[in-house]
Amino acid sequence: MVTRINKQKPGKIVKPGEDFEPWESHNPVPLPLIWIAVALGIWGTALLLQEQDSKVVAQAEREAGEAAAHDAAEGGAALFLANCSTCHQPNGAGVRLAVPPLQDSEFAKAGPGVVAQIMLRGIDGPIRVKGFTYDGHMPSFAEALDDAEVAQLASYVGARFGGGETVLAPAEAAQLRMTHSGSGSWQGGAELASLVADLPPQPPMPATAEAGLDPAISDLIFAGKGDVWSCASCHGGLGQGAENTPRLAGLSQGYIAKQLHDFRQGERHNEHMSFVAKGLDDAEIDGLAAYYAGLRVDSTAQPALGGDLARGEQIALQGDWGLGVPACFSCHGPSGFGVGAEFPALAAQQPAYVASQLAAWAGGHRNNSPLGLMDRISEALPEADRRAVSDYLASLPAVPAPEPQAMARIEGGEDEL
Incomplete structure (x- = not known):
């Protein structure tokens, strides 16, 4: 409540009437304060204009720098x-x-x-x-x-x-x-050596002699045997695979043979492949493995799972130690070339197949990896990461297997392994 003092009776406080409007007298603003305010306004305007000019200049410099970087060796x-x-x-x-x-x-x-x-x-x-x-x-x-x-x-x-x-x-x-x-x-x-002067002596190319494909192995691949259907009916005539059927072309001979033995012995589970493998003897397994290992064919795989390719590349090249996951290439070789019989080539593998195998390891439905490595890695990867790395691997070019030089030497009678 607003009150006022009665000037005639200083000791008495009088309540204002209903029509009272409070007011306060205004002292003039000091002139120096006005000058400061004006100066600040001018200074701020100048800064805005300068910043705008700086942005224009910076944009031009950045564009020029990008063009120069594009043209330079760096x-x-x-x-x-x-x-x-x-x-x-x-x-x-x-x-x-x-x-x-x-x-x-x-x-x-x-x-x-x-x-x-x-x-x-x-x-x-x-x-x-x-x-x-x-x-x-x-x-x-x-x-x-x-x-x-x-x-x-x-x-x-x-x-x-x-x-x-x-x-x-x-x-x-x-x-x-x-x-x-x-x-x-x-x-x-x-x-x-024809391109580079003074190049040190280079090794010669090996002879290209190759043994013809055993007719019995050819029949297994393209026609099947008895109740066992042909390999090509699922994996394709060139072993490139499709969707959830894996690419076999270029996988190492030892890896393919090991998987067929595991299917036959029940150490790896797939109803169709177990049936096929049980119908093969050791010589047939070795012949099929040698054939697919020697194939040099292009990739038919491509990203199809909607995975984040940048994330997949990170997992493949660097891993994610926050999840306890090492880089794929630390075991499977540079660019997913594959290493020996235990670590297959991953480059150009069908993405649906890779994702399904990662899920199988994570769920305990596949357990034939060395030391159980893939079981732990797959379990640590979220489902989105499995799709990401599967799609990234599918984007890589196929890395053909080396020529079977040992076979060429044996056929030429030069030596034995």
């Missing part, structure tokens, strides 16, 4: 990480006895023109790099990369790992593509 760094680092490693060190190094290698030092020609054709057969011999398969990147990307990546490799300063132009990469179109892969270091 622009190939991202391409290298995406296409090469899983095999050759981010530091170019390679994998001992499996993948040749790029760092200070004779081929990186030869310049981006040589690197581009290797990228466009790929390599099959033995190659000697920095004093060590490697014998495997490098796929061609002619379909995966356009001319500008080939030029950027080759220039990056030549500069980063070879110490050169030459930059390959996209037009030069296009000319190299035309020159080598339809040439097939380089036949080891022996053929590459």
